[in-house]
Amino acid sequence: MPGPRGFVNRGHRWWIFYSNQFPTEPHGKPVMTDSTTPRPNILFIVPEDLGPQLGCYGDPVARTPRIDALARAGVCFTNASVPYSICSPSRACCLTGLYPQQNGHLGLATHNFEYYRPDTPNLVTRLQTAGYRTGIIGKLHVNPESAFPFDFTSLMHEANFKREVPMETYVNSARQFWRESDGQPWFLTVNFPDAHLPFVRQADGRPARLHNPDDVRLPSWVGVDSPRLREITADYYNCIARVDEWTGALLDALDAAGLADNTLVCFICDHGPQFARGKGTVYQAALHVPFIMRGPGVTVGTVRDELVANVDLAPTVLTAAGLPLDDEFLGRSLQPLLAAAPAPDWPQEQFAVTTGSFPYNCFISESVRCGRWKLIWTPPQTGPNPIAGSYLHNGTERPFRVITALQTDEYAALPPAVAAAYARWENPPVYELYDLENDPDEWHDLAGDPRHAAIRDQLVARLQNFQRATRDPFADAANREAFIAEQQDYRDGRYQDVPDFKWAYVKRFRCWRENADI
Numbered sequence: 001m002p003g004p005r006g007f008v009n010r011g012h013r014w015w016i017f018y019s020n021q022f023p024t025e026p027h028g029k030p031v032m033t034d035s036t037t038p039r040p041n042i043l044f045i046v047p048e049d050l051g052p053q054l055g056c057y058g059d060p061v062a063r064t065p066r067i068d069a070l071a072r073a074g075v076c077f078t079n080a081s082v083p084y085s086i087c088s089p090s091r092a093c094c095l096t097g098l099y100p101q102q103n104g105h106l107g108l109a110t111h112n113f114e115y116y117r118p119d120t121p122n123l124v125t126r127l128q129t130a131g132y133r134t135g136i137i138g139k140l141h142v143n144p145e146s147a148f149p150f151d152f153t154s155l156m157h158e159a160n161f162k163r164e165v166p167m168e169t170y171v172n173s174a175r176q177f178w179r180e181s182d183g184q185p186w187f188l189t190v191n192f193p194d195a196h197l198p199f200v201r202q203a204d205g206r207p208a209r210l211h212n213p214d215d216v217r218l219p220s221w222v223g224v225d226s227p228r229l230r231e232i233t234a235d236y237y238n239c240i241a242r243v244d245e246w247t248g249a250l251l252d253a254l255d256a257a258g259l260a261d262n263t264l265v266c267f268i269c270d271h272g273p274q275f276a277r278g279k280g281t282v283y284q285a286a287l288h289v290p291f292i293m294r295g296p297g298v299t300v301g302t303v304r305d306e307l308v309a310n311v312d313l314a315p316t317v318l319t320a321a322g323l324p325l326d327d328e329f330l331g332r333s334l335q336p337l338l339a340a341a342p343a344p345d346w347p348q349e350q351f352a353v354t355t356g357s358f359p360y361n362c363f364i365s366e367s368v369r370c371g372r373w374k375l376i377w378t379p380p381q382t383g384p385n386p387i388a389g390s391y392l393h394n395g396t397e398r399p400f401r402v403i404t405a406l407q408t409d410e411y412a413a414l415p416p417a418v419a420a421a422y423a424r425w426e427n428p429p430v431y432e433l434y435d436l437e438n439d440p441d442e443w444h445d446l447a448g449d450p451r452h453a454a455i456r457d458q459l460v461a462r463l464q465n466f467q468r469a470t471r472d473p474f475a476d477a478a479n480r481e482a483f484i485a486e487q488q489d490y491r492d493g494r495y496q497d498v499p500d501f502k503w504a505y506v507k508r509f510r511c512w513r514e515n516a517d518i
Helices: 063-073 087-096 122-131 167-181 228-256 310-320 410-414 416-426 452-470 478-487 504-515
Strands: 005-010 014-017 041-046 077-082 134-138 152-156 186-191 265-266 288-294 302-309 349-354 366-370 371-379 429-437
Touching: 041 087, 041 228, 063 228, 063 265, 077 349, 087 122, 122 134, 122 152, 122 310, 134 167, 134 452, 152 167, 167 186, 167 228, 186 416, 228 265, 265 310, 288 366, 288 429, 302 349, 310 504, 366 452, 371 452, 478 504
Parallel strands: 041 186, 041 265, 077 302, 134 152, 134 186
Antiparallel strands: 005 014, 077 288, 265 288, 349 366, 366 371, 371 429
């Protein structure tokens, strides 16, 4: 596995490069559209908490004919990931093309996390300057909202987790947006609430055909089975069936409006599902998401196995719209992959971070995947990992647990290797190393195996280079300790009673990134 050849500093912008060419154009020049060719419309379809539990990704349980058809009509990325497996930071990455360590959105918007620079450029502002009309349907969940001056909004402040707002409202809002655009190129993001907890069995009578507990199987990475968990899993698949139905209804409305041929459709999720060792972690169950694109410049029936991420979406959209790319982007334009072109030099790497997303669960880990190999770095912190504790009934009392947490009897039934992996999650070593080809569920840590020491060290170096590239504040122990100390000080949640509360780390973040010697 070749390592990076080095990195160069451009006034606090660090570029990793992997070839003999100096990266004067690290992402390639944007492909400018011909002046006679209408600029494509852009449609994001963004469900919640959905991993590759779809028929087109090989899931035998999922009933997803419309999403499967979308994949056949475009490109299906089999190895797509997100850089942070919680809603707000992931969406912030998608909209800016910047990693969390770059934009500073290191937790949930509902807990007052936000960009460290309110004027951070994003797809909304960039496309508006190019004459696009912009709209959002469903929750934004990124702070500050003022950074996103959408021309059209519907349900932007509505999570709709109880599914009380009918999904038909989302589709009707899209129809209204398209009518009002009146021939102007547009960007619209439609954010469906499924499949977020609670896993609502039926909403508006949908799905008409329910999944039953006997029909489903638990995600393999959970490592345990029980009637209670199967019932929860069945309702998760019922949520997925609704995502499929309303994705189909939205695409039908797009076609009926005569807009389908010139619309770049992007179907991607914010992160994986909320089961143990999933959402909120840097395990593959949390990071691996579906990613499908269809439309102008996309070769029909393409399957790509390259490693891609949601930070690639912003540069891809800007390239499709004929706009220049920002020097700060570490994401890559996906146009070569959309055109089914050979990409032998495509960097086979993915990076991720978690901070726990809110004060009670604060715990920092980062990861790097290169090809089949995955490294997790967890710097020493005080006490066990509270993210893991939220999903475990193992004799330790925790004030915060979710319905998908393992009950005491389920935890006691874990096979030895699985129990060891859960114990490692709760009290992680500094480094973990996994062979995703032979161990896709990350049960067996190889970091201490002398036979894999060289691979471990190469991945450590790759992660450190990435930290330089992003000016990652967490590479510095003093910055980590300051962030954790502030979060732990507010574990009682009193910040939620303070009007216009601001995290101190937001003010420090510019100094951390732009002035720190990493």
